[in-house]
Protein backbone atom coordinates (compact mmCIF):
# COMPACT_ATOMS: atom_id res chain seq x y z
CA UNK A 147 0.00 0.00 0.00
CA UNK A 148 2.83 2.34 0.91
CA UNK A 149 4.82 1.56 -2.27
CA UNK A 150 1.69 2.01 -4.45
CA UNK A 151 0.97 5.45 -3.04
CA UNK A 152 4.63 6.42 -3.56
CA UNK A 153 4.37 5.46 -7.22
CA UNK A 154 1.11 7.42 -7.59
CA UNK A 155 2.72 10.44 -5.93
CA UNK A 156 5.74 10.21 -8.26
CA UNK A 157 3.50 10.06 -11.34
CA UNK A 158 1.51 13.08 -10.10
CA UNK A 159 4.65 15.10 -9.49
CA UNK A 160 6.00 14.16 -12.93
CA UNK A 161 2.74 15.21 -14.60
CA UNK A 162 2.77 18.56 -12.82
CA UNK A 163 6.41 19.13 -13.87
CA UNK A 164 5.68 18.27 -17.53
CA UNK A 165 2.63 20.58 -17.50
CA UNK A 166 4.74 23.42 -16.05
CA UNK A 167 7.48 22.87 -18.62
CA UNK A 168 5.01 22.93 -21.53
CA UNK A 169 3.40 26.16 -20.32
CA UNK A 170 6.75 27.85 -19.70
CA UNK A 171 8.28 26.99 -23.07
CA UNK A 172 5.17 28.16 -24.99
CA UNK A 173 5.28 31.56 -23.26
CA UNK A 174 8.98 32.17 -23.89
CA UNK A 175 8.90 31.19 -27.54
CA UNK A 176 5.96 33.45 -28.37
CA UNK A 177 7.93 36.67 -29.30
CA UNK A 178 10.07 34.97 -31.91
CA UNK A 179 7.07 33.19 -33.37
CA UNK A 180 5.10 36.39 -33.95
CA UNK A 181 7.99 38.52 -35.14
CA UNK A 182 8.27 40.98 -32.24
CA UNK A 183 4.73 42.23 -32.64
CA UNK A 184 3.87 40.27 -29.55
CA UNK A 185 0.61 40.97 -27.90
CA UNK A 186 -0.06 39.58 -24.49
CA UNK A 187 -2.74 39.97 -21.94
CA UNK A 188 -2.75 42.11 -18.84
CA UNK A 189 -0.06 44.41 -17.55
CA UNK A 190 2.76 41.92 -18.03
CA UNK A 191 1.86 41.56 -21.70
CA UNK A 192 2.13 45.30 -22.29
CA UNK A 193 5.58 45.47 -20.70
CA UNK A 194 6.67 42.54 -22.77
CA UNK A 195 5.47 44.27 -25.97
CA UNK A 196 7.36 47.47 -25.22
CA UNK A 197 10.54 45.64 -24.44
CA UNK A 198 10.31 43.46 -27.52
CA UNK A 199 9.70 46.41 -29.88
CA UNK A 200 12.57 48.40 -28.41
CA UNK A 201 14.87 45.45 -28.79
CA UNK A 202 13.79 45.04 -32.39
CA UNK A 203 14.99 48.59 -33.03
CA UNK A 204 18.29 48.34 -31.20
CA UNK A 205 19.28 44.67 -31.34
CA UNK A 206 17.07 42.66 -33.67
CA UNK A 207 19.33 39.60 -33.44
CA UNK A 208 19.05 39.26 -29.67
CA UNK A 209 16.88 36.37 -28.52
CA UNK A 210 14.92 37.47 -25.47
CA UNK A 211 15.20 35.02 -22.60
CA UNK A 212 13.08 36.33 -19.79
CA UNK A 213 11.02 39.41 -19.13
CA UNK A 214 13.44 40.70 -16.50
CA UNK A 215 16.46 40.30 -18.76
CA UNK A 216 14.67 41.96 -21.65
CA UNK A 217 14.03 45.01 -19.50
CA UNK A 218 17.65 45.06 -18.37
CA UNK A 219 18.91 44.84 -21.92
CA UNK A 220 16.63 47.67 -22.97
CA UNK A 221 18.11 49.92 -20.28
CA UNK A 222 21.64 48.94 -21.24
CA UNK A 223 20.99 49.66 -24.88
CA UNK A 224 19.94 53.18 -24.01
CA UNK A 225 22.52 54.05 -21.40
CA UNK A 226 25.54 52.01 -22.43
CA UNK A 227 25.67 51.82 -26.22
CA UNK A 228 29.30 50.64 -26.11
CA UNK A 229 28.10 47.24 -24.80
CA UNK A 230 26.08 46.77 -28.01
CA UNK A 231 28.62 47.13 -30.85
CA UNK A 232 25.94 46.65 -33.50
CA UNK A 233 24.06 49.80 -32.41
CA UNK A 234 27.15 52.05 -32.21
CA UNK A 235 27.03 53.49 -35.75
CA UNK A 236 23.57 54.84 -35.03
CA UNK A 237 24.66 56.76 -31.94
CA UNK A 238 27.88 58.36 -33.31
CA UNK A 239 27.93 62.10 -32.49
CA UNK A 240 27.47 64.24 -35.59
CA UNK A 241 28.21 67.95 -34.86
CA UNK A 242 25.81 69.31 -37.46
CA UNK A 243 22.98 67.20 -38.74
CA UNK A 244 22.34 67.74 -42.40
CA UNK A 245 18.94 66.50 -43.43
CA UNK A 246 18.73 64.79 -46.82
CA UNK A 247 16.97 66.87 -49.45
CA UNK A 248 13.39 66.02 -50.32
CA UNK A 249 12.20 66.31 -53.94
CA UNK A 250 11.84 69.97 -54.93
CA UNK A 251 14.07 71.26 -52.12
CA UNK A 252 17.06 73.49 -52.95
CA UNK A 253 20.31 73.19 -50.99
CA UNK A 254 22.43 76.10 -49.76
CA UNK A 255 25.71 76.19 -51.73
CA UNK A 256 27.37 79.40 -50.54
CA UNK A 257 27.61 81.90 -47.67
CA UNK A 258 28.82 85.49 -47.83
CA UNK A 259 29.21 87.88 -44.90
CA UNK A 260 29.34 91.64 -44.55
CA UNK A 261 32.21 91.25 -42.04
CA UNK A 262 35.14 88.82 -42.16
CA UNK A 263 37.53 90.72 -39.89
CA UNK A 264 35.88 91.98 -36.77
CA UNK A 265 37.57 94.25 -34.29
CA UNK A 266 35.53 95.10 -31.25
CA UNK A 267 35.95 96.24 -27.70
CA UNK A 268 35.24 94.25 -24.58
CA UNK A 269 31.52 94.49 -23.86
CA UNK A 270 30.64 95.38 -27.47
CA UNK A 271 28.32 93.38 -29.73
CA UNK A 272 28.41 93.24 -33.53
CA UNK A 273 26.54 91.11 -36.03
CA UNK A 274 27.74 90.24 -39.53
CA UNK A 275 24.90 90.04 -42.05
CA UNK A 276 24.71 86.63 -43.72
CA UNK A 277 23.66 86.00 -47.29
CA UNK A 278 23.06 82.39 -48.28
CA UNK A 279 22.97 81.34 -51.91
CA UNK A 280 21.12 80.40 -53.99
CA UNK A 281 18.41 82.85 -53.09
CA UNK A 282 15.71 80.17 -53.35
CA UNK A 283 17.45 77.73 -50.99
CA UNK A 284 14.88 75.85 -48.92
CA UNK A 285 16.58 76.00 -45.53
CA UNK A 286 18.75 79.07 -44.85
CA UNK A 287 19.25 78.20 -41.19
CA UNK A 288 22.53 79.25 -39.55
CA UNK A 289 24.65 77.59 -36.87
CA UNK A 290 27.07 79.94 -35.10
CA UNK A 291 30.08 78.72 -33.13
CA UNK A 292 32.95 80.58 -31.44
CA UNK A 293 36.37 78.94 -31.27
CA UNK A 294 37.01 80.53 -27.88
CA UNK A 295 34.10 81.69 -25.75
CA UNK A 296 36.53 83.17 -23.22
CA UNK A 297 37.32 85.83 -25.86
CA UNK A 298 34.07 86.20 -27.80
CA UNK A 299 30.69 84.53 -27.62
CA UNK A 300 28.12 84.30 -30.40
CA UNK A 301 24.39 83.68 -30.15
CA UNK A 302 22.15 81.79 -32.59
CA UNK A 303 21.47 84.97 -34.57
CA UNK A 304 25.16 85.83 -35.06
CA UNK A 305 25.54 88.55 -32.41
CA UNK A 306 29.25 88.44 -31.56
CA UNK A 307 30.06 89.73 -28.08
CA UNK A 308 33.53 90.71 -26.87
CA UNK A 309 34.30 89.00 -23.56
CA UNK A 310 38.03 89.63 -23.06
CA UNK A 311 41.00 90.92 -25.06
CA UNK A 312 42.32 88.34 -27.55
CA UNK A 313 41.65 86.72 -30.89
CA UNK A 314 39.38 83.88 -31.97
CA UNK A 315 37.30 82.69 -34.91
CA UNK A 316 33.54 82.65 -35.20
CA UNK A 317 32.10 80.26 -37.77
CA UNK A 318 28.65 80.22 -39.35
CA UNK A 319 27.56 77.01 -41.02
CA UNK A 320 24.47 76.23 -43.09
CA UNK A 321 22.06 73.92 -41.26
CA UNK A 322 21.08 72.30 -44.55
CA UNK A 323 24.63 71.80 -45.84
CA UNK A 324 27.40 71.39 -43.29
CA UNK A 325 30.04 71.72 -46.04
CA UNK A 326 29.09 75.39 -46.50
CA UNK A 327 30.46 77.79 -43.90
CA UNK A 328 32.14 81.17 -43.44
CA UNK A 329 34.59 82.42 -40.83
CA UNK A 330 34.92 85.74 -39.03
CA UNK A 331 38.31 86.55 -37.52
CA UNK A 332 37.48 88.28 -34.26
CA UNK A 333 39.87 90.57 -32.41
CA UNK A 334 38.65 91.78 -29.05
CA UNK A 335 40.49 94.82 -27.76
CA UNK A 336 40.81 95.85 -24.17
CA UNK A 337 38.47 98.73 -23.51
CA UNK A 338 39.95 102.17 -24.15
CA UNK A 339 39.86 104.21 -20.96
CA UNK A 340 42.06 107.19 -21.78
CA UNK A 341 42.11 110.03 -24.28
CA UNK A 342 45.13 110.42 -26.56
CA UNK A 343 46.57 113.91 -26.97
CA UNK A 344 49.51 114.42 -29.31
CA UNK A 345 51.06 117.88 -29.45
CA UNK A 346 48.02 119.09 -27.51
CA UNK A 347 45.60 117.75 -30.16
CA UNK A 348 42.96 115.20 -29.15
CA UNK A 349 43.35 112.26 -31.55
CA UNK A 350 40.53 110.08 -32.84
CA UNK A 351 41.44 107.97 -35.85
CA UNK A 352 41.72 104.30 -36.77
CA UNK A 353 44.72 103.76 -34.49
CA UNK A 354 43.56 105.87 -31.55
CA UNK A 355 40.10 105.32 -30.14
CA UNK A 356 38.10 107.33 -27.66
CA UNK A 357 36.64 105.79 -24.51
CA UNK A 358 33.11 104.54 -25.03
CA UNK A 359 31.97 106.75 -22.17
CA UNK A 360 33.57 109.91 -23.55
CA UNK A 361 30.60 112.15 -24.36
CA UNK A 362 31.69 115.81 -24.26
CA UNK A 363 28.87 117.11 -26.47
CA UNK A 364 29.45 120.05 -28.79
CA UNK A 365 32.75 121.80 -28.26
CA UNK A 366 31.82 125.33 -27.29
CA UNK A 367 34.94 126.97 -28.70
CA UNK A 368 34.78 125.02 -31.95
CA UNK A 369 31.08 125.75 -32.46
CA UNK A 370 31.63 129.46 -31.76
CA UNK A 371 34.49 129.59 -34.28
CA UNK A 372 32.28 127.86 -36.82
CA UNK A 373 29.74 130.68 -36.50
CA UNK A 374 32.50 133.27 -36.86
CA UNK A 375 33.66 131.52 -40.03
CA UNK A 376 30.13 131.28 -41.47
CA UNK A 377 29.59 135.00 -40.87
CA UNK A 378 32.93 135.87 -42.51
CA UNK A 379 32.10 133.70 -45.52
CA UNK A 380 28.71 135.35 -45.89
CA UNK A 381 30.33 138.77 -46.29
CA UNK A 382 32.04 137.30 -49.36
CA UNK A 383 28.81 135.85 -50.75
CA UNK A 384 29.55 132.32 -49.53
CA UNK A 385 26.67 130.60 -47.78
CA UNK A 386 27.67 127.68 -45.63
CA UNK A 387 25.74 125.53 -43.24
CA UNK A 388 26.56 122.71 -40.93
CA UNK A 389 25.13 119.30 -41.82
CA UNK A 390 26.35 117.38 -38.77
CA UNK A 391 28.56 117.85 -35.75
CA UNK A 392 28.77 116.03 -32.43
CA UNK A 393 27.87 112.37 -32.42
CA UNK A 394 27.88 110.08 -29.39
CA UNK A 395 29.51 106.67 -29.34
CA UNK A 396 26.04 105.10 -29.65
CA UNK A 397 25.10 107.33 -32.61
CA UNK A 398 28.27 106.24 -34.38
CA UNK A 399 27.64 102.61 -33.48
CA UNK A 400 24.25 102.74 -35.22
CA UNK A 401 25.49 104.71 -38.25
CA UNK A 402 28.53 102.53 -38.83
CA UNK A 403 26.63 99.27 -38.53
CA UNK A 404 23.99 100.52 -40.98
CA UNK A 405 26.74 101.28 -43.49
CA UNK A 406 28.34 97.87 -42.95
CA UNK A 407 24.99 96.18 -43.50
CA UNK A 408 24.48 98.18 -46.69
CA UNK A 409 27.96 98.22 -48.26
CA UNK A 410 30.01 95.64 -46.36
CA UNK A 411 32.74 96.39 -43.85
CA UNK A 412 35.64 97.07 -46.24
CA UNK A 413 33.67 99.76 -48.07
CA UNK A 414 32.20 101.23 -44.88
CA UNK A 415 35.66 101.55 -43.31
CA UNK A 416 36.69 103.91 -46.13
CA UNK A 417 34.09 106.54 -45.28
CA UNK A 418 32.73 105.79 -41.81
CA UNK A 419 34.54 105.39 -38.51
CA UNK A 420 33.98 102.44 -36.24
CA UNK A 421 32.37 103.39 -32.93
CA UNK A 422 34.95 104.98 -30.64
CA UNK A 423 37.10 106.01 -33.63
CA UNK A 424 34.98 108.88 -34.94
CA UNK A 425 36.24 112.46 -34.76
CA UNK A 426 32.62 113.50 -34.40
CA UNK A 427 32.64 111.97 -30.91
CA UNK A 428 35.19 114.63 -29.86
CA UNK A 429 32.64 117.40 -30.54
CA UNK A 430 35.41 119.11 -32.55
CA UNK A 431 34.47 117.88 -36.05
CA UNK A 432 31.84 119.39 -38.35
CA UNK A 433 30.46 118.39 -41.74
CA UNK A 434 29.70 121.39 -43.93
CA UNK A 435 27.59 121.95 -46.99
CA UNK A 436 26.03 124.80 -48.89
CA UNK A 437 22.77 126.45 -47.90
CA UNK A 438 21.24 125.34 -51.21
CA UNK A 439 22.10 121.66 -50.87
CA UNK A 440 21.18 119.10 -48.26
CA UNK A 441 23.83 116.44 -47.95
CA UNK A 442 27.53 115.72 -48.21
CA UNK A 443 29.14 114.99 -51.52
CA UNK A 444 32.59 115.10 -53.05
CA UNK A 445 31.43 117.68 -55.57
CA UNK A 446 31.30 120.16 -52.68
CA UNK A 447 35.03 120.67 -53.31
CA UNK A 448 34.25 122.24 -56.69
CA UNK A 449 31.55 124.60 -55.45
CA UNK A 450 32.46 128.21 -54.51
CA UNK A 451 31.62 127.26 -50.90
CA UNK A 452 33.89 124.22 -50.94
CA UNK A 453 36.76 126.18 -52.48
CA UNK A 454 36.34 128.95 -49.92
CA UNK A 455 36.44 126.48 -47.01
CA UNK A 456 39.59 124.79 -48.33
CA UNK A 457 41.38 128.15 -48.67
CA UNK A 458 40.16 129.88 -45.53
CA UNK A 459 39.06 127.52 -42.76
CA UNK A 460 42.51 127.44 -41.11
CA UNK A 461 42.11 131.15 -40.32
CA UNK A 462 39.31 130.15 -37.95
CA UNK A 463 41.11 127.13 -36.47
CA UNK A 464 39.88 124.37 -38.80
CA UNK A 465 41.62 121.89 -41.10
CA UNK A 466 40.27 119.73 -43.91
CA UNK A 467 40.77 116.53 -41.98
CA UNK A 468 40.69 114.00 -44.85
CA UNK A 469 42.39 115.68 -47.82
CA UNK A 470 42.48 114.40 -51.37
CA UNK A 471 45.02 111.66 -52.14
CA UNK A 472 45.77 111.05 -48.46
CA UNK A 473 43.47 108.10 -47.95
CA UNK A 474 46.39 105.70 -47.45
CA UNK A 475 47.53 107.88 -44.53
CA UNK A 476 44.33 109.15 -42.92
CA UNK A 477 42.50 105.89 -43.57
CA UNK A 478 39.52 107.75 -45.06
CA UNK A 479 38.33 108.82 -48.47
CA UNK A 480 38.59 112.44 -49.48
CA UNK A 481 36.03 114.42 -47.50
CA UNK A 482 36.11 118.08 -48.56
CA UNK A 483 33.18 118.73 -46.20
CA UNK A 484 34.69 117.43 -42.93
CA UNK A 485 36.58 120.04 -40.90
CA UNK A 486 38.24 119.58 -37.55
CA UNK A 487 38.85 122.33 -35.02
CA UNK A 488 42.43 122.40 -33.61
CA UNK A 489 42.84 126.14 -32.99
CA UNK A 490 44.03 128.89 -35.34
CA UNK A 491 47.76 128.53 -34.68
CA UNK A 492 47.93 124.77 -35.24
CA UNK A 493 45.45 124.82 -38.12
CA UNK A 494 47.54 127.43 -39.89
CA UNK A 495 50.71 125.38 -39.37
CA UNK A 496 49.06 122.22 -40.75
CA UNK A 497 47.62 124.15 -43.71
CA UNK A 498 51.00 125.67 -44.57
CA UNK A 499 52.78 122.31 -44.29
CA UNK A 500 50.53 120.78 -46.95
CA UNK A 501 50.39 117.64 -44.82
CA UNK A 502 47.42 115.80 -43.40
CA UNK A 503 47.17 115.67 -39.60
CA UNK A 504 48.65 112.16 -39.35
CA UNK A 505 51.70 113.23 -41.38
CA UNK A 506 52.04 116.46 -39.45
CA UNK A 507 52.01 114.62 -36.10
CA UNK A 508 53.84 111.57 -37.47
CA UNK A 509 51.18 109.12 -36.31
CA UNK A 510 49.37 106.22 -37.96
CA UNK A 511 45.71 105.62 -38.67
CA UNK A 512 45.02 101.93 -39.07
CA UNK A 513 42.82 99.33 -37.41
CA UNK A 514 45.74 96.89 -37.93
Ligand SMILES: [Zn+2]
Pocket residue numbers: 426431432433484485
Ligand atom coordinates in the same frame (compact mmCIF):
# COMPACT_ATOMS: atom_id res chain seq x y z
ZN1 LIG B 1 32.44 114.13 -40.78
